[in-house]
Amino acid sequence: MQRTPGLDTLRAIAIVWVMLFHSYLVGGLGDGFSTVERSGWMGVDLFFVLSGYLIGSQVLRSLHATGTLDLADFYRRRAVRILPAFFVVLAIYVALPGWRETPGMQPLWQFPTFTFNLLFDNPDNYAFSHVWSLCVEEHFYLVFPLLALALARRASVGAFVAICLAVVVGGMLLRAWLWSSQLAPSLVGDGDGAGLPYLRYLYYPTWSRLDGLLAGVALAAAGVFRPAMIARLRAHATVLLACGLLVLGAMLILFDGARMDFWPCVVGYPALALGMALLVAAASGGTSLARLEVPGAGWLARTSYSLYLCHKLVFTFVQTALDGHLADHRFLRFAIYAVATLAGGALLHYAVERPFLRWRDRFAKRSATLSPPKVIRGGSAAD
DSSP, rough: OOOOOOHHHHHHHEEEEEHHHHGGGGSSGGGHHHHHTTTTTTHHHHHHHHHHHHHHHHHHHHHHHHHHHHHHHHHHHHHHHHHHHHHHHHHHHHHHHGGGSOBBBBBBBGGTTOHHHHOOOOOOOTTTHHHHHHHHHHHHHHHOOOOHHHHHHTTTTHHHHHHHHHHHHHHHHHHHIIIIIIIIGGSSOOOOHHOOOOOIISSOOOSSSHHHHHHEEEEEEHHHOOOOOOOHHHHTTHHHHHHHHHHHHHHHHTTTTTTTTTHHIIHHHHHHHHHHHHHHHSTTTTOOHHHHHOOTHHHHHHHHHHHHHHHHHHHHHHHHHEEEEEEEEHHHHHHHHHHHHHHHHHIIIIIIHHHHHHHHHHHHHHHHHSSSSOEEEOOOOOO
């Protein structure tokens, strides 16, 4: 898929925001930046919406145009995109425990099986915990093409939209029940024991975190099946941007200091997904914002996956190397962390991720010239 500068900018914002959130591991930037740092977890939700939109567009466009989907090619492309860099970072976590953000780590088998987010059960085993979002995305990659293909065979966009809405509403009801049964009892008193049930039941599991991915898919479906409607909306890209920022601002207020409260847990995630989807709509599809190039954003977007995988390792490595030096020079220390993280992400991207992506593209071109793709045929995805 051709890169869109506007989406690259959003992806760059997402990775920087996430890394700022995790900067608490090394002291952060200080009180003046606390709101930005505390809310940095929202960058993952922006990643979810972007993934839902991009993967949804790829899958639904193929089904709508040809009625077919090459599942083998889809899964192969996803595997080559995700697994090489992931296994390199996992190997570092296993081989160099001194680089971990915490000594403890969940059982090794939970990482290659992408079940970490479903089985996290020990707050001391927090090393490589950011893999939880990758687990959610892997589950989405596995199921969504099959679901889209099944619905295409039934020739019902209405059924597709109804299922998406049902999953969102079901997720809200599920989180309400989980909050009441699993999290609320631990909030009694000082609430010191609430972290584990919050992560285990409400924040990490795939079934609790599908809102962003589905919002992205819904936006993709509108672009593929109702292009005239989405074009009319995108004609007002600045309004979409303003609305998205307004919703995001409201979510910053709702979640600030209250991530474990009932309403943020239950309705906050779908509302946040809506705000992020408005931003993605404003920054895609040929709008003026989509064409706006921000210096450096394209590079950050291309390396965002490698940066996401390795940034905690680099934080810990630099912290150990500094060994307390420059403790009184917070911004200088933070600049060192930032430069080192960008260097680590670049190394992983250019040494591992990019060569495999080039091999994947060469393999795809060779396969296309040798034989037609093996596809599974669906029906028309339009009403």
